[in-house]
Amino acid sequence: MKFFIGIKYKKESMDLIPQIKDIIKSLGHESYCFATDAGNIENEKEMMKMAFEKIEESDVVLLESSGFSFGVGIEAGYAFAKGKKIITIVKDTEETSNTLKGVSDHYVMYKNFEELEEKIRAVL
Numbered sequence: 001m002k003f004f005i006g007i008k009y010k011k012e013s014m015d016l017i018p019q020i021k022d023i024i025k026s027l028g029h030e031s032y033c034f035a036t037d038a039g040n041i042e043n044e045k046e047m048m049k050m051a052f053e054k055i056e057e058s059d060v061v062l063l064e065s066s067g068f069s070f071g072v073g074i075e076a077g078y079a080f081a082k083g084k085k086i087i088t089i090v091k092d093t094e095e096t097s098n099t100l101k102g103v104s105d106h107y108v109m110y111k112n113f114e115e116l117e118e119k120i121r122a123v124l
Helices: 017-026 044-057 070-081 098-103 113-123
Strands: 002-007 030-033 060-064 085-091 106-110
Touching: 002 017, 002 044, 002 070, 017 030, 017 060, 017 113, 044 070, 060 070, 070 085, 070 098, 085 098, 085 113, 106 113
Parallel strands: 002 030, 002 060, 060 085, 085 106
Antiparallel strands: none
């Protein structure tokens, strides 16, 4: 399966990307994270077009949504409209929107990376 990883641009979340990618790879799947793999795209319309294309190419959209993020919300809405499986992960000390919870097939709260890995493996 192909995974699209959506994440808010903040250090704590961005530090998780290599670890999340390792989990997905260890399960025999591919992953793409727009935040780290797309490079620098200065044109906003091109950026969103590329993000939507990558979501369409994916089987699963995994969203790290600790805190609120318009970008993650847009990605979630697009994935939902396209009928993609959506897994939302949130640090247990953070909040996220009820609408994001509503479009998610799996909503996973975690305390630390070890717990996150266990829970991701359980929903896959």
